Amino acid sequence: MLRALAVLALLSLGLHANAQQKVIRVWHTETQPNSQEAMRNIAKRFEAKNPGVKVEVEALAWGDLEPRIMSSLAAGSPPELSHGQPITCAALQSKGLLLPLDEVVSAIGEANIWDQVKRVCRVGKSQYGLVHAAGTSLLIYRKDLAQKLGLKPPRTWADLIANAKAFSAQGMAGITIPGDNLFVNILLGELIKANGGVLFDKQNRPQMTSKQMIETLEFIRELTRYAPKGWEGHGYLETFTNLYGQKAAMMYQGYGRGASLIEKGAPKEMANADTFDVWVKPHGPSGKEPAAQVDEEPWMLFKGAKNPKEAIAFLKFFYQKENYLEYIQTVPIHFFPITKSLRADRDYQATPMIQRWKSWIEVQEHYLNKDQGKPTLVVDWEDMNSKPYLMEVLGSGIMRDMVMEVALEGKPAREAAARAQGRLEAMLKPKGYLK
Amino acid sequence: MRRRASGGTGAALVLPALLLLAVLTLYPVAYGIWISLFSKHSFFPEQSFVGLANYLAIAADEEFWRSLRLGLVYSLSTIALQLVLGVAAALILHQSFPGRGLVRALTIFPYVVPTVIAVVIWKWLLNAQFGLVNHALEAAGLIGEPVSWMGHEWIMVSLILVSVWQFFPFVVLAVLARLQTIAPELYEAAKVDGANALRRFIHVTLPQLASVLFVVVLLRSIWMFTKFDTPWLMIQGGGAETYIRTLPVYTYQRTFAWYEAGRGSAMAVIMFLMLVAAAAVYFRLWRREEKL
Numbered sequence: 001m002l003r004a005l006a007v008l009a010l011l012s013l014g015l016h017a018n019a020q021q022k023v024i025r026v027w028h029t030e031t032q033p034n035s036q037e038a039m040r041n042i043a044k045r046f047e048a049k050n051p052g053v054k055v056e057v058e059a060l061a062w063g064d065l066e067p068r069i070m071s072s073l074a075a076g077s078p079p080e081l082s083h084g085q086p087i088t089c090a091a092l093q094s095k096g097l098l099l100p101l102d103e104v105v106s107a108i109g110e111a112n113i114w115d116q117v118k119r120v121c122r123v124g125k126s127q128y129g130l131v132h133a134a135g136t137s138l139l140i141y142r143k144d145l146a147q148k149l150g151l152k153p154p155r156t157w158a159d160l161i162a163n164a165k166a167f168s169a170q171g172m173a174g175i176t177i178p179g180d181n182l183f184v185n186i187l188l189g190e191l192i193k194a195n196g197g198v199l200f201d202k203q204n205r206p207q208m209t210s211k212q213m214i215e216t217l218e219f220i221r222e223l224t225r226y227a228p229k230g231w232e233g234h235g236y237l238e239t240f241t242n243l244y245g246q247k248a249a250m251m252y253q254g255y256g257r258g259a260s261l262i263e264k265g266a267p268k269e270m271a272n273a274d275t276f277d278v279w280v281k282p283h284g285p286s287g288k289e290p291a292a293q294v295d296e297e298p299w300m301l302f303k304g305a306k307n308p309k310e311a312i313a314f315l316k317f318f319y320q321k322e323n324y325l326e327y328i329q330t331v332p333i334h335f336f337p338i339t340k341s342l343r344a345d346r347d348y349q350a351t352p353m354i355q356r357w358k359s360w361i362e363v364q365e366h367y368l369n370k371d372q373g374k375p376t377l378v379v380d381w382e383d384m385n386s387k388p389y390l391m392e393v394l395g396s397g398i399m400r401d402m403v404m405e406v407a408l409e410g411k412p413a414r415e416a417a418a419r420a421q422g423r424l425e426a427m428l429k430p431k432g433y434l435k
Numbered sequence: 436m437r438r439r440a441s442g443g444t445g446a447a448l449v450l451p452a453l454l455l456l457a458v459l460t461l462y463p464v465a466y467g468i469w470i471s472l473f474s475k476h477s478f479f480p481e482q483s484f485v486g487l488a489n490y491l492a493i494a495a496d497e498e499f500w501r502s503l504r505l506g507l508v509y510s511l512s513t514i515a516l517q518l519v520l521g522v523a524a525a526l527i528l529h530q531s532f533p534g535r536g537l538v539r540a541l542t543i544f545p546y547v548v549p550t551v552i553a554v555v556i557w558k559w560l561l562n563a564q565f566g567l568v569n570h571a572l573e574a575a576g577l578i579g580e581p582v583s584w585m586g587h588e589w590i591m592v593s594l595i596l597v598s599v600w601q602f603f604p605f606v607v608l609a610v611l612a613r614l615q616t617i618a619p620e621l622y623e624a625a626k627v628d629g630a631n632a633l634r635r636f637i638h639v640t641l642p643q644l645a646s647v648l649f650v651v652v653l654l655r656s657i658w659m660f661t662k663f664d665t666p667w668l669m670i671q672g673g674g675a676e677t678y679i680r681t682l683p684v685y686t687y688q689r690t691f692a693w694y695e696a697g698r699g700s701a702m703a704v705i706m707f708l709m710l711v712a713a714a715a716v717y718f719r720l721w722r723r724e725e726k727l
Contacts (some may be wrong), residue, residue, distance in 0.1 A: 063671065067691055070478040095479060180673050230563050230583020233590060235673025241564060395692030397676065404677050408587050423498075427693065430474060 001284035022307045024055045025079035027068070028132070029297065030058045030374050035330040042323045046314055053310050062182070066391075073097060078302035080311035087390040089121035089129035089298050094388040099308055100126040101300045107316040108339060116368050117338045119381045121298050129298025130315070133328060133335035136364045137190065137293040138371040140243060140254035143277035144270075145170060154282040157195075157219045164226035167249035174226030176239040176248035182376070183236060183253050184400040185393075186293045189377045191216045193291035195284030200387055201397075203435040206424040208402065208417040211284050213426045217406045217413035219284060224250075224407045232408060241265065243276070254278070256333035256364060257297060259357045273356065278363045294373035295334070321345070335359045336364060389433045399422045446525045464707070471701035477694040480555075489701035498685060499702065506681035509594060509666070510659035516599040517655060518648070521606020528607065528616045539611075546604035554668040561585065587675040594669050594679050598662065606651055613647040614640070653717040657710055663687060682706060 043055035121129025197212025247319030690699025
């Protein structure tokens with residue numbers, strides 16, 4: 001009897017202790033095993049320094065994240081911290097669901113953060129989303145074959161098509177692009193920007209029937225003639241398989257993360273930047289400069305979270321050199337540090353993979369320095385705050401349907417564009433976005 | 436007095452079941468119908484009453500009709516193929532041969548595999564570059580170049596194949612159960628009358644299977660028409676989504692990607708009404724069968 005009472009007392013003490021413990025729930029989208037391990041290590045170190053605080057880190061696939069964030073918000077139990085698309089961050093901020101991360105910015109030193117990064121999810125002087133790492137989309141190509149064929153870096157879309165044609169004469173597809181909704185939207189956002197156009201005007205009216213969009217659709221139709229048959233069914237990873245499996249010579253929507261895939265999948269003698277290099281992307285007939293997509297998901301701190309103070313402390317800890325470097329080095333060609341100090345740091349520079357794929361880093365720096373990279377569907381930084389509906393536009397798949405109608409079904413670009421224009425207007429009007 | 440007491444006891448005993456039904460079935464259905472009259476965000480407390488506007492918008496939405504058409508193509512094709520394959524397999528499994536028990540168990544295997552696993556496995560098999568299906572077809576000289584099974588020309592065929600593979604065992608089970616109850620005397624009499632195997636199938640087996648086939652067709656029609664997981668999983672991570680966007684998939688997208696809970700609910704209500712109509716036919720046939 002006494003023993004039972006003692007066990008009960010101990011249990012209740014334990015429960016009491018658990019009740020005292022503060023939990024920081026962290027959702028992130030870096031599902032690679034080494035990135036997950038780095039996050040777990042950082043969490044453990046933070047817990048060791050902060051008794052009574054537990055960090056529950058969970059890696060989620062992109063497709064699972066947004067519905068989970070939304071349903072947790074609807075249920076009134078959001079996590080403390082989560083990654084998210086920049087346009088998701090903007091949409092949630094516009095609904096007053098996020099807390100500012102200014103304290104974290106101050107701890108890092110505002111001047112120490114790259115200006116380009118600070119434009120993501122910033123309203124006024126407050127930072128509502130803080131990018132975990134930056135990277136840009138890349139036009140990857142077979143350097144060895146290009147040299148053999150005497151091909152030059154494409155400056156215009158016409159040059160790119162000429163290169164694709166020349167490559168395709170080598171018995172492989174000239175170019176490979178993913179066909180899933182997210183990547184087609186990314187592609188369209190990049191291309192319209194590179195062609196001097198916009199997706200939505202200042203009154204939020206869709207611009208699908210603009211001259212720039214029609215030219216863009218015609219370009220996609222022409223370009224996909226040199227893509228592998230059935231490209232529309234290929235996901236992102238399959239396009240990389242096409243590239244390192246020597247079934248395609250260029251990849252339009254590549255990312256630095258792919259360098260690891262090449263090192264793993266390509267024959268050993270080919271797994272290097274002398275075989276797979278990157279070109280700066282070309283611009284369209286109505287555009288003047290290239291455009292890329294920046295893959296820079298911000299950390300978001302949710303208003304309804306139980307332990308926001310502890311979450312801020314965790315983020316400050318995350319960006320400290322030892323922790324941040326460990327995280328960055330898990331995908332070094334894709335994760336650009338957001339701090340100038342770490343980019344200039346010797347330990348970071350000495351990362352072996354950065355040494356091996358230097359040209360890939362340089363092209364990404366080119367886009368970031370010249371501000372030629374924007375988040376998905378964001379053509380101008382102002383869009384981040386003035387177009388909170390971009391998340392719905394992306395999810396709707398309307399623009400993907402338009403691209404597929406032109407590229408696969410042979411519909412005239414004007415006809416497909418007019419249909420998409422009508423569908424987008426019908427979507428935005430009842431939601432009160434059309435001014 | 437006694438009658439009233441037993442009536443009260445009966446009502447009390449039925450009450451928990453009625454409450455459960457009301458809470459778990461009637462309330463969600465009624466709430467779904469109610470929400471369909473609103474313009475409502477799927478996650479945020481933003482809503483306004485719009486009456487029948489969602490239904491009118493659906494009637495004018497060409498994507499709705501397209502998804503309905505794709506859904507009908509998908510469900511009708513899969514049902515027809517499941518029936519043919521299921522009946523054929525059941526007839527074979529009804530025969531005596533060594534290892535029949537094992538073969539029967541293996542036949543049911545696709546039906547017990549979780550859908551997510553079945554689709555992942557099939558997507559590997561059908562992969563245009565390293566899939567076994569293309570490899571086998573090329574080795575057999577049936578195709579000259581790899582078929583892009585997840586491309587827009589073939590993805591509906593792939594979806595139908597995967598679904599037929601997964602669900603035909605249900606037909607096998609139902610038909611095999613009925614076959615085992617057909618009196619052998621009927622076949623013996625037909626043999627005496629000089630009927631060959633085909634005639635015995637047409638004049639003995641099929642009429643005996645008619646009732647079970649009616650039920651199977653109705654159940655499978657309802658299930659295939661509302662099938663969400665298989666097409667949804669087929670388009671994840673690459674797949675020509677536009678070309679297999681059936682009505683359940685489109686309803687899901689409207690609700691959780693466009694964040695239009697009201698519109699999504701209205702589409703769900705329309706699907707529900709279609710199913711009610713199908714269920715009414717089902718019960719009518721079932722009652723007639725019972726009377727017989």
